[in-house]
Amino acid sequence: MAQYVHKEQIEKENNRTKYTFQEKVFPFLYRYGTLIVILLTVIGFSLANDKFLSYQNFTDILRSVSIITLLAIGVTISLIVGGFDLSVGSTASLATVTSAASLVLYRQETIIAILIPIIIGLLVGLLNSFFVVKVRLPDLLATLAVMYIINGLHLTFTKGFSIYNNMPLTEGGTAPGVFLPSFLFIGQGEIISVPVPVIIMLIAVIVVHIILQQSRFGRLLYITGGNEEAARLSGVPVQRYKMYAYLLSAFFATLAGILLAARIGTGQVSAGAPLLMDGVAAAFIGFSVFGAGKPNVIGTFVGAVLIGILLNGLTMLNVPYYAQDIVKGSILIGALAFMYYDKKK
Amino acid sequence: MTILSLTSIQKSFGDQTVLKGVDFTVNSGEVHALLGANGAGKSTLMKILSGDYEKDGGSITLNQKEQYFKTPADAKEAGIEMVVQEVDTALVPSLSIAENVTMNAFITGPAFFSWRKRNKRAEELLQRVGLKLDPSLPLSQCSLAEKQLVLIAKALSREISFIILDEPTAALSTKEADHLFSVLRDLQKQGVGIIYISHRLPEVMELSTKITVLKDGFVTLHKDTSSCSSEEIVRAMLGNELVELLNDEEERVLGNPLLDVNNFRVPTTNETLSFSIREGEIVGVAGLVGAGKTETARALFGADPSNDPVSIKGKKIRITSPQKAISAGIGFVPEERRKEGILVDFNVVENLTLPVLKQFTKFGFIQKKRERTEAEKWIKQLGIKTQKSTLLLNYLSGGNQQKTAIGKWLLNDGDIYIFDEPTKGIDVGAKQDVFRYIKELARNKKGILYFTSEIQELLAFCDRILVMYDGKIAGELSKEEATTEKIMHYATGGHYGTVRS
Numbered sequence: 001m002a003q004y005v006h007k008e009q010i011e012k013e014n015n016r017t018k019y020t021f022q023e024k025v026f027p028f029l030y031r032y033g034t035l036i037v038i039l040l041t042v043i044g045f046s047l048a049n050d051k052f053l054s055y056q057n058f059t060d061i062l063r064s065v066s067i068i069t070l071l072a073i074g075v076t077i078s079l080i081v082g083g084f085d086l087s088v089g090s091t092a093s094l095a096t097v098t099s100a101a102s103l104v105l106y107r108q109e110t111i112i113a114i115l116i117p118i119i120i121g122l123l124v125g126l127l128n129s130f131f132v133v134k135v136r137l138p139d140l141l142a143t144l145a146v147m148y149i150i151n152g153l154h155l156t157f158t159k160g161f162s163i164y165n166n167m168p169l170t171e172g173g174t175a176p177g178v179f180l181p182s183f184l185f186i187g188q189g190e191i192i193s194v195p196v197p198v199i200i201m202l203i204a205v206i207v208v209h210i211i212l213q214q215s216r217f218g219r220l221l222y223i224t225g226g227n228e229e230a231a232r233l234s235g236v237p238v239q240r241y242k243m244y245a246y247l248l249s250a251f252f253a254t255l256a257g258i259l260l261a262a263r264i265g266t267g268q269v270s271a272g273a274p275l276l277m278d279g280v281a282a283a284f285i286g287f288s289v290f291g292a293g294k295p296n297v298i299g300t301f302v303g304a305v306l307i308g309i310l311l312n313g314l315t316m317l318n319v320p321y322y323a324q325d326i327v328k329g330s331i332l333i334g335a336l337a338f339m340y341y342d343k344k345k
Numbered sequence: 346m347t348i349l350s351l352t353s354i355q356k357s358f359g360d361q362t363v364l365k366g367v368d369f370t371v372n373s374g375e376v377h378a379l380l381g382a383n384g385a386g387k388s389t390l391m392k393i394l395s396g397d398y399e400k401d402g403g404s405i406t407l408n409q410k411e412q413y414f415k416t417p418a419d420a421k422e423a424g425i426e427m428v429v430q431e432v433d434t435a436l437v438p439s440l441s442i443a444e445n446v447t448m449n450a451f452i453t454g455p456a457f458f459s460w461r462k463r464n465k466r467a468e469e470l471l472q473r474v475g476l477k478l479d480p481s482l483p484l485s486q487c488s489l490a491e492k493q494l495v496l497i498a499k500a501l502s503r504e505i506s507f508i509i510l511d512e513p514t515a516a517l518s519t520k521e522a523d524h525l526f527s528v529l530r531d532l533q534k535q536g537v538g539i540i541y542i543s544h545r546l547p548e549v550m551e552l553s554t555k556i557t558v559l560k561d562g563f564v565t566l567h568k569d570t571s572s573c574s575s576e577e578i579v580r581a582m583l584g585n586e587l588v589e590l591l592n593d594e595e596e597r598v599l600g601n602p603l604l605d606v607n608n609f610r611v612p613t614t615n616e617t618l619s620f621s622i623r624e625g626e627i628v629g630v631a632g633l634v635g636a637g638k639t640e641t642a643r644a645l646f647g648a649d650p651s652n653d654p655v656s657i658k659g660k661k662i663r664i665t666s667p668q669k670a671i672s673a674g675i676g677f678v679p680e681e682r683r684k685e686g687i688l689v690d691f692n693v694v695e696n697l698t699l700p701v702l703k704q705f706t707k708f709g710f711i712q713k714k715r716e717r718t719e720a721e722k723w724i725k726q727l728g729i730k731t732q733k734s735t736l737l738l739n740y741l742s743g744g745n746q747q748k749t750a751i752g753k754w755l756l757n758d759g760d761i762y763i764f765d766e767p768t769k770g771i772d773v774g775a776k777q778d779v780f781r782y783i784k785e786l787a788r789n790k791k792g793i794l795y796f797t798s799e800i801q802e803l804l805a806f807c808d809r810i811l812v813m814y815d816g817k818i819a820g821e822l823s824k825e826e827a828t829t830e831k832i833m834h835y836a837t838g839g840h841y842g843t844v845r846s
Contacts, residue, residue, distance in 0.1 A: 214713075216706040223699065226688045233648055233685050234699045234753065235671040294690075 030338050031291035034299075037331070038306050045313035052316060059195055065308035066201035067256045067263070071272075071279035072286075072300045073208055074252035079283055079295035080212070081245040082225035083132060083139035088253035089276025090150035091124050093269065095257025097154045100163040100179070100267020107177035114183075114258055121254030122247055124150055129243035147276075155269055163267030179265050187262025197259050201301075204252070209297045221245060222294070278307055281328060285335040306331065347373040347506045348408055349394075349425070349538060355402035356389055361742050363389045365562040366403065371555075373506055373538045376529065378553035378570070380543065382582050382799070385559040387542050388430075391509050394540075395427035396420035421449075426500035430511040432492045436484055436499075443467035443480035446498045470498040474528050490521035497528065507538040514548060519837070526552055546575050558582055561772055583801060584773055597808060600624030603792040604761050605656040606645070613640040613649050616816035622761065622792035627783065629807030630796040631832050637816035638796040639680050642765045645794070646670045646677040657761070671700055676754030680765040680796075682743070686750035689739040693731055694720040696738055696749050700757045719756075727752045728778050744775025751782055762786055765796045780806065800829050814838045 029036075046053040071088050078085035095117035102113040124146065131142035161167075165178045189196040212218035223231045224241045232238045253272070260271055285306060286292070286299025307328060314324045350370040356363050363386045371377040381387045392398045394405065396414035405412045407423055414420045420427075429435050436445050444451070446467040451458065467480040474494040478487070487495060493513055500508055510529075514522045529539055529552065543549050549556065549570075556573055558566035558581040566573075566581035604622040611618065614637040622628050632638045643649045647664040654663045657673050664670045670677070679685035687696050697720045698705060705716040721734050729748045731741055738746055747767060754762060764783070768776045783793055784806065795807060803810050810827050812820045812835035820835035 214711060215709045216702055216711055217709060219695070219702065219711060223688060223691065223695075226690050227684070229685050230688050231699075233646070233667050233677060233679055235668045236699070237666075237668060 026338075027291070030288065033338055034285060034289045034302060034306065034335060037334070038302070038309065041306070041309055041313060045309070045316065049313070049316045052313060057312065059193075059198065061305070061308045061312045062198045062201070063195045063263075064312070065304045066195075066197035067259050068275060068278045068282055068307065069201045069301055069304040070204060070252050070256040070259065071275050072282035072304050073204060073297055074249035074256075075279050075283040076286065076295045076297055076300045077208075077221070077245050077252070078139070078143075078249040080221045080225050081242050082228060083242060083245060084143065085128065085246060085249040085253075086140060086143040086276065087124065087128060087147040087150055088249060088256075088279060089272040089274075090147045090154070091121055091250050091253035092257035092260065092272030092275055094124070094150050094154040094272075095121055095254040096261040096271050097158055097163060097267045097269060099183070099258050099261045101157070103179055103183060104163050104165060104167065104175045104177045104267065110180050110183040113180075114186075117254050117258055118251065121250045121257075125247035125250030126243075128250065129246040132246065133239045133242050151270070151273075158267070158269055160269060162269050164265070179262075184262050184265055187259050187264070197263065200255075200259065204255070205297055205301045212297060217244075225295075278304070278328070281332045282307055284332060288335040288338050303335075346536075347424075347538065349406075349507055351390070351394065351403065351405050353403040354390060354393060354400050354405075356386075356393060356398060356400055359740070363562055364393075364400075367559065367562065367564055368567075369557055369564070371507065371538045371540055374533055374536045375555060376533055376539045376541055376553045377555045377557065378541045378543065378549040379557050379559065380546075380549060380578060380582055381559035385582070386562045387559055388511060390559070391427060391511060391540065391542060394420065395425060395509060397427075421503065424504060424506035425509070426503070426505050426507070427509040428493065428496045428500060428511065428513060430513075432489065432496050435496055436492060438483070438485040440484060441481050442471070442478060442484055442487065442495055445484050445495055446470050446480065447502060448499060449502050466502070467498075470501055471495075473501055473531075474498045475524060488521075490517050490525070493517070493525065494528065505537060507540065508532065509540040509542070511542045513541075514543065514545065522548065546578060549578075550575065560584055579801070597625055597627070597787055599626050599808070600790055601658075603658060604794075605659075607656075609644070609653045609655060610651050611637065611641050611644040611649075611816065612651050613637075613644065614816035617653075618818050620811055620818060620821075622794060624790040624792060625787050626809065627787050627793045627795060627807050629803035629810040630794060630813060631798070631800060631803050631810055631836055632796075632813035633798060633836050636813040636836065638798075638813055639765055640816070641813070642677065642679075642763050642794070642796050646675055646763055648677070648679075671757065671759070674760035675763065676700075676757055676759045676761070677763045678747075678751050678754065678765060678767050680769065682747055682750055682769070687738050687746055689746075690737060692735045692737055693724060693729065693741070693749055694734050697723055697753050697756060700753050723752055723756060727755070727782070742772075742775075744771035744778075747771050747775060748778060751779065755782065755786075759791070761792045761794070763794045763796070766798065767795075768797070768799060768802065800832050803827070803832065804829065812836050 051057060071092055074088045075085055098117045098120055099113045102108040102116050128143055128146050131137045131146065132139050166174045168174055186196055191199060212221065220236050220241055221244070223236055224238045228238050256275065257272055261267055282303035283295060283300050285303030286296055287294060289299035289302045292299050310327055310331065311324055314327060348370065352368055353366040354364050355366055367386065367390055369379070369390065379387050379390070389398065393400045396417040396419050399415065405414065412423055414423070443464045447463050450466070464480050471478060471480060474497050476491060476494050476498065478491065484492065484495065497508070513525060517525065533539060541549070541553055553570045556566065556568055556570050556578065557564055558578060560582060565584070566578065601624050602621055603624050606621065607619045608617045609619065610616070616637065618641065620628070630638055630641070640649065644651045645655070645664070647666045647670040650665045652663070654661045656662070662669070662673050664673065683689055694717050698716050702711070705712050705719070717734060724731065724734055727748050729745050729752065731745060738749060741749070751767065767779050771779070783795070786793055795803070797803060804827055808824050810822045810832060811818050812822065812832055814836055815838065819838065822831055
């Protein structure tokens with residue numbers, strides 16, 4: 001029978017060819033390359049600066065990473081269904097500004113200052129999914145357009161000014177409210193000397209990881225992204241799952257925005273814009289962690305940590321922030337190169 | 346005289362060996378037909394000859410001189426041109442006919458060119474294939490048959506000694522096909538060697554001088570056409586096992602009406618059709634490429650939903666989505682296996698349990714152990730050959746992928762199973778398994794709708810055969826009255842048998 005004939009042939013060939021050096025090294029690098037890079041950077045920076053390897057600096061890195069990670073989780077989920085959410089940065093900005101405005105301009109309680117941005121964020125997610133699922137625009141273009149709209153929206157709302165305690169109002173006087181300590185606690189507080197944002201981040205990573213790996217919901221998100229048509233023909237409501245993904249993506253972006261507001265204590269306009277690229281980079285670096293080859297939350301977390309370590313270390317070494325982008329770009333290229341090299345084979 | 350010969354050509358993709366040492370020789374001035382069932386390796390062999398694929402082993406010689414075709418340009422240099430089956434992939438629709446026909450000269454020619462000369466040259470070439478068209482028209486206005494001739498004209502723009510035609514008549518009308526044959530005979534007289542791929546026996550018998558039959562990557566027949574019988578060729582194409590397998594003596598007991606389709610509009614073809622299936626019945630649907638088989642299958646499954654209801658076990662249901670279809674007890678094995686039937690980046694277990702994932706879910710979480718045990722039970726039962734159940738489907742052979750695509754519906758235990766070309770591109774062993782599943786389904790009182798263009802399969806085990814032509818059901822034949830000729834008669838809209846055979 002035909003199929004047995006070729007099986008034997010293949011087995012023979014497998015025995016004949018010894019693995020070359022390249023064939024052995026590349027898969028190893030593909031699996032552990034990112035982790036090795038992290039290890040090397042940590043060693044490098046701690047040799048270059050003795051303050052690098054301290055608990056204080058360690059928590060600083062995680063604290064700065066937490067916001068990027070949350071944003072990147074959103075990007076990751078959009079990537080899982082085969083989409084791409086570019087609007088997360090501006091959604092985060094919008095959340096920062098709306099939570100600040102609730103507190104400072106409208107004297108609301110902390111809980112309101114958290115709920116309002118979340119509701120608005122979910123509306124952004126709905127808008128994205130409407131364009132992607134119903135209007136059937138390509139994901140990248142739809143979310144790019146939404147990114148512009150949201151950006152303009154939050155700047156129009158604040159007239160381009162940031163929102164801070166006791167800010168002067170155009171109609172005279174100063175703003176009635178302040179950033180409440182309970183709100184600031186989300187971004188600046190510590191529980192048994194672990195920063196609150198880090199706790200939030202870790203909970204988010206673990207919960208999302210378990211849901212993606214163990215639940216039917218997570219499986220169907222991946223299946224939708226794996227092959228939309230095959231998924232649909234197997235009875236998966238792919239449109240609904242794409243909508244869920246964009247809602248979750250907006251939700252995590254909003255969470256990142258709220259954390260950012262609580263951390264810096266102002267409603268900084270356009271604060272989320274630079275986070276977008278870091279978040280996207282973290283999600284893509286995440287593809288290569290443990291050779292997953294697909295978007296995954298643990299990988300995204302590792303990617304964000306790598307970016308965080310690099311930024312922190314380079315800042316300590318007095319490398320100007322604009323030059324740090326060169327390093328970020330190179331790391332991203334490296335991670336992607338390994339991924340696509342493996343895919344091609 | 347030029348002799349082109351291929352000796353013990355081998356080729357595999359991944360761990361699937363498509364060609365296992367094929368010999369093939371063609372002389373100038375001869376029409377050599379290359380036959381074989383789907384997946385026999387015809388196209389692969391020709392793609393190697395035309396420089397599209399690189400061979401793994403064997404040699405190609407032209408007048409005893411060894412040739413190395415690394416790219417299509419190398420093969421063209423040696424005077425071998427190919428007219429591919431999907432003509433649209435080889436032509437540029439936005440350019441004019443003249444530009445398409447003279448493309449070769451355009452690539453290698455001078456930096457500046459004369460439109461006048463180009464149009465004149467194009468006209469000469471079009472004349473050689475008997476096309477009376479204004480060469481300045483855009484190609485997109487041509488019919489499929491005209492495009493095919495344009496492609497041949499393009500091939501003639503060089504000095505060619507051999508031309509390969511891959512299923513050129515697949516989508517042509519009888520008249521168009523007859524014209525093509527006269528063009529080919531002219532070429533033959535001019536000393537061009539023609540390699541003619543087809544699985545339509547009558548036209549092969551009429552046109553060719555020699556016949557080579559491929560099956561599962563081996564040559565199973567090589568003879569002069571004049572000394573060949575059709576039966577001999579069919580046997581060589583399908584193999585003895587399959588011919589015997591296809592002799593289905595089983596008496597089936599038909600039960601109550603299961604699916605009743607009445608004036609059902611298929612949205613993609615905008616034609617209506619009516620038919621019914623009973624419990625335990627295998628209904629075959631025949632038709633040539635473009636007859637609307639796939640469109641009908643997809644509409645019935647809600648993939649391209651129709652507004653019209655169907656009745657299942659007497660209950661009227663509008664199938665507006667695949668989910669609705671599944672909950673109504675319909676399973677669908679689509680034609681494009683890798684694009685629609687399976688998820689190549691997911692493992693066997695995940696593919697098999699996808700339609701019934703809910704059964705393995707508790708509080709939203711998947712019970713992976715139970716899922717895996719159940720899936721492994723089915724892997725064994727279905728005879729899916731895989732090293733382990735967690736292997737990605739990408740690493741399985743086409744036949745085993747197809748078994749998975751079918752298997753996932755067996756887990757669901759529905760009432761109606763729709764198969765669209767389920768044996769496309771799979772080997773005999775896998776085919777046997779697929780037939781076994783289908784017969785077993787029928788025994789278990791399921792209704793089966795079997796869409797295929799492989800007439801032998803229809804004749805073998807379908808209780809009834811519906812023949813589609815132009816989106817409509819052109820005829821219905823019972824098992825006893827069905828013959829290849831009758832099916833072809835309906836499938837060609839009544840032309841077959843009167844003109845061509």
